[in-house]
Amino acid sequence: MFQNSRYITRGIQAEIPAFTTIILWEMIETARRETPLDYLQVFRLYPAHEQGVTMQKVIHTQEQPPYQKTLCFPCENPVRAKIFCIDDETHSTMLLADEY
Template sequence: MFENPKYITCGVQSEIPDALMVLMRQMIAAMQTAQKDYLQVFTLMKTPTGQHIVHEQEQPPYHYELDVPCGDAVNAKVFVIDDLTHSTMLLAEEY
């Protein structure tokens, strides 16, 4: 999963910095789990020093948190959905 063509929605393109989009894709690729769920959830929170990222999936359970320095941090919830032919990154409110 997630090794197919990748797309983003207009909401992601306008609200999420490019570096964070790349980082989230890298976090999916680097997951240490036996299986990846079709739905990956990222909760992005601004911190005084940058960006706090919570990466989760439901089945099998997966949870990873990361803090990175970031001058253009955002508060958002982002879904990455894989339907076996392509994967799409979208804001939760676009679902």
């Protein structure tokens, strides 16, 4: 799973910083090393503040097998979004939840 061509939708391109999308794809790579991947990966993004630093908080989950990982990284303009990554065995697509 998720070892094929990768695509992003116009919504992702318009609303999510490129650096953040790279991190989300890397989180999928990390998950692959830890557990079998489900065809649907879910990311919830929230702005956060830690010790006066603006951060992007990302919660990465999947249903089967259950998996959850949280990551925070410095970000000047954090976003609030729910993102799906779907693998259909020929390609992987990252899209905003409201584009589904």
